[in-house]
Amino acid sequence: MPLLSDKTYLYTELAQEKGVVLPTPKTEAWKYTRLRDLLNTEYQLCPSTDKTGSLPPFEADVIHIGNGWVVGELPRIEGVSLSFITETMEKTQHPFALMNAAYLTQGLKIEISGKLKRPLLLNYFVVPEDKNYFYHFRNQIICHENSSAEIIEQFTYEGAVKSCYFANIVNEIRIEANAKLHHYKYQNEAFKANHIALHKVAISQSGEYESFCLQKGANIARNETEIALNGEGAEAVVNAAYMMNGWATLDTTTNIYHYVPHTKSSQLIKGVIGGTAHGVFQGRIHIAPNAIQTTGTQLHKAILLSDEAEIDVKPELEIFADDVKCSHGAASGELDKEQLFYMRSRGIGEEEAKQILINAYLTDTITQISDERVREWFKILITG
Amino acid sequence: MSAPILEIEDLCAEVGGKQIIKDFNLTINEGEVHAIMGPNGAGKSTLSYVLCGKSGYKVTSGSVRFKGKDLLSMSTEERAREGIFLIMQYPVEIPGVPSTTFLKHAVNAVRQHQGLPELDTMEFLKMVREEGRKLGIDNEMLKRPINVGFSGGEKKRMEALEMTILKPSFAILDEADSGLDIDAMKVVADSVNALRDNKRAMLIITHFQRLLNYVEPDYVHIFANGHIVKTGDKHLAVELEQNGYAEYVKEN
Ligand SMILES: Nc1ncnc2c1ncn2[C@@H]1O[C@H](COP(=O)(O)OP(=O)(O)OP(=O)(O)O)[C@@H](O)[C@H]1O
Numbered sequence: 001m002p003l004l005s006d007k008t009y010l011y012t013e014l015a016q017e018k019g020v021v022l023p024t025p026k027t028e029a030w031k032y033t034r035l036r037d038l039l040n041t042e043y044q045l046c047p048s049t050d051k052t053g054s055l056p057p058f059e060a061d062v063i064h065i066g067n068g069w070v071v072g073e074l075p076r077i078e079g080v081s082l083s084f085i086t087e088t089m090e091k092t093q094h095p096f097a098l099m100n101a102a103y104l105t106q107g108l109k110i111e112i113s114g115k116l117k118r119p120l121l122l123n124y125f126v127v128p129e130d131k132n133y134f135y136h137f138r139n140q141i142i143c144h145e146n147s148s149a150e151i152i153e154q155f156t157y158e159g160a161v162k163s164c165y166f167a168n169i170v171n172e173i174r175i176e177a178n179a180k181l182h183h184y185k186y187q188n189e190a191f192k193a194n195h196i197a198l199h200k201v202a203i204s205q206s207g208e209y210e211s212f213c214l215q216k217g218a219n220i221a222r223n224e225t226e227i228a229l230n231g232e233g234a235e236a237v238v239n240a241a242y243m244m245n246g247w248a249t250l251d252t253t254t255n256i257y258h259y260v261p262h263t264k265s266s267q268l269i270k271g272v273i274g275g276t277a278h279g280v281f282q283g284r285i286h287i288a289p290n291a292i293q294t295t296g297t298q299l300h301k302a303i304l305l306s307d308e309a310e311i312d313v314k315p316e317l318e319i320f321a322d323d324v325k326c327s328h329g330a331a332s333g334e335l336d337k338e339q340l341f342y343m344r345s346r347g348i349g350e351e352e353a354k355q356i357l358i359n360a361y362l363t364d365t366i367t368q369i370s371d372e373r374v375r376e377w378f379k380i381l382i383t384g
Numbered sequence: 385m386s387a388p389i390l391e392i393e394d395l396c397a398e399v400g401g402k403q404i405i406k407d408f409n410l411t412i413n414e415g416e417v418h419a420i421m422g423p424n425g426a427g428k429s430t431l432s433y434v435l436c437g438k439s440g441y442k443v444t445s446g447s448v449r450f451k452g453k454d455l456l457s458m459s460t461e462e463r464a465r466e467g468i469f470l471i472m473q474y475p476v477e478i479p480g481v482p483s484t485t486f487l488k489h490a491v492n493a494v495r496q497h498q499g500l501p502e503l504d505t506m507e508f509l510k511m512v513r514e515e516g517r518k519l520g521i522d523n524e525m526l527k528r529p530i531n532v533g534f535s536g537g538e539k540k541r542m543e544a545l546e547m548t549i550l551k552p553s554f555a556i557l558d559e560a561d562s563g564l565d566i567d568a569m570k571v572v573a574d575s576v577n578a579l580r581d582n583k584r585a586m587l588i589i590t591h592f593q594r595l596l597n598y599v600e601p602d603y604v605h606i607f608a609n610g611h612i613v614k615t616g617d618k619h620l621a622v623e624l625e626q627n628g629y630a631e632y633v634k635e636n
């Protein structure tokens with residue numbers, strides 16, 4: 001059924017049409033994330049736009065994606081082959097990934113075969129014009145043997161801050177032997193918008209995936225990372241920070257599968273939750289029976305700025321092998337009162353003192369970002 | 385005769401539901417240095433927190449005027465900007481905030497209150513490094529998160545540096561001398577003396593006479609049972625060192 005551009009559709013009805021079962025409050029993997037506002041909204045298919053979002057302060061090869069459509073011609077970049085996709089790479093059970101495939105707006109195949117000199121920026125941008133648009137975008141990122149690349153995804157919007165548009169993003173990522181991908185994401189959608197993203201990453205022998213995601217916007221947002229460490233020596237870093245206010249729901253979910261020996265993963269995720277917002281962190285580390293001498297670490301921390309702010313945390317360790325190093329930790333609390341008093345007793349105003357503490361709290365999530373310019377950019381996004 | 389800078393009248397205050405300060409009276413004039421000595425747990429730190437408006441420290445009656453203004457109605461930061469500074473007995477560690485960054489925020493907050501422009505970063509750094517050097521704080525330490533992992537003595541030096549840079553009109557030193565080695569004590573005392581002039585005043589809380597040899601007080605008070613039980617000059621400190629507090633604590 002081709003969707004008509006001037007008609008609105010209830011998301012649940014679109015799902016029914018394709019036989020996709022969307023999560024209910026009883027669905028285990030989604031039980032903390034209140035999806036009601038997202039599912040019960042009538043959406044209209046996003047029309048393309050020529051407008052583009054503003055660029056971060058460093059040089060990059062840019063692909064503008066306006067309302068879910070690539071703007072203009074695909075750029076020519078040495079060491080990269082770009083094309084539009086026609087079918088998805090892998091089967092999945094993920095309900096929103098299924099929807100993404102069923103109603104794909106557009107998708108890109110990004111094949112990397114060299115060592116890229118500049119970051120590739122996917123600059124997503126929505127001009128909602130007071131309508132509740134939805135778009136489904138998908139990237140197939142293939143990092144061939146020995147290649148290295150840096151991909152940055154930025155999500156912003158213009159005007160009509162009250163529209164409840166919905167961005168559904170899927171990244172299928174394959175990192176071949178000895179290849180390196182640094183993947184950074186900045187999500188700052190409109191405050192009533194919805195944003196669901198799935199990054200499905202498979203890493204071969206001695207491959208490296210380094211990621212960081214900063215989420216600041218949207219009403220309902222989920223950033224989900226699923227990593228399969230398939231080859232010995234494969235490594236993944238999954239760091240994230242989030243800052244939320246109002247009544248937002250913001251979910252960070254990670255599923256990391258160590259399938260073979262000598263693999264390594266680390267996660268540092270920190271959030272600051274204000275207003276009546278609701279944070280969710282679900283983190284699974286799975287170590288398969290033969291995957292000896294693997295290391296998997298996970299730490300989630302959250303600061304609650306108000307009495308009504310909430311956090312749900314569900315760490316899961318599934319360790320079926322001996323001789324592994326695995327740890328997880330979670331902590332949540334308020335800003336330290338003694339620290340606030342100390343700062344105020346030196347003349348620093350209460351709000352400024354809180355901001356300084358929040359910045360200090362979040363900045364260690366970005367210290368692992370290899371690219372200094374990107375690190376600085378995130379630092380400004382966190383403090384600004 | 386110089387004007388009063390701090391006037392405490394019939395002050396009563398409690399912390400954790402327990403009355404610690406009872407009918408406390410003290411007037412400090414511009415240019416004066418007062419010392420308070422008293423047994424552990426008497427309420428000396430409590431008094432200094434009350435003067436800084438720390439939450440949890442509840443004034444139940446009485447009044448405090450600072451340069452003629454009602455101090456108790458001001459927030460902690462307003463008091464600091466008006467010129468009150470407390471060297472804390474236990475300075476607080478703040479991970480992730482470099483000492484210089486912290487100092488810069490503090491200086492600019494106070495300057496803004498005084499209607500002065502923000503300090504130029506280069507100028508500021510130069511000043512901090514120079515004052516730091518006098519207090520035995522090197523550039524490496526200035527880059528570290530404030531107080532994090534500092535030794536007891538290093539923390540007190542950092543407190544003295546903050547004081548030197550903020551130039552308060554009224555400084556409370558709550559055991560500024562604890563944890564300091566003999567040389568550091570002199571260095572910190574020098575920074576206190578450098579600040580001393582006929583407009584500024586100080587309240588020095590200490591257990592030992594030694595600091596008072598370097599920073600000579602105009603008055604020495606004994607604090608027990610929630611208020612001042614005896615006032616004398618510097619010789620009172622010498623006497624206390626010999627006889628202890630037994631005589632004064634018995635009072636009621
Ligand atoms: N939050 C609190 N709850 C209950 N009691 C408290 C609290 N804070 C302080 N106190 C008590 O108040 C009393 C005064 O404490 P304070 O720290 O002011 O004493 P001090 O004179 O500074 O002692 P020291 O010489 O040991 O530094 C002590 O008995 C202390 O245990």
Ligand SMILES: [Mg+2]
Pocket residue numbers: 428429430473558
């Ligand atoms: Mg004390």
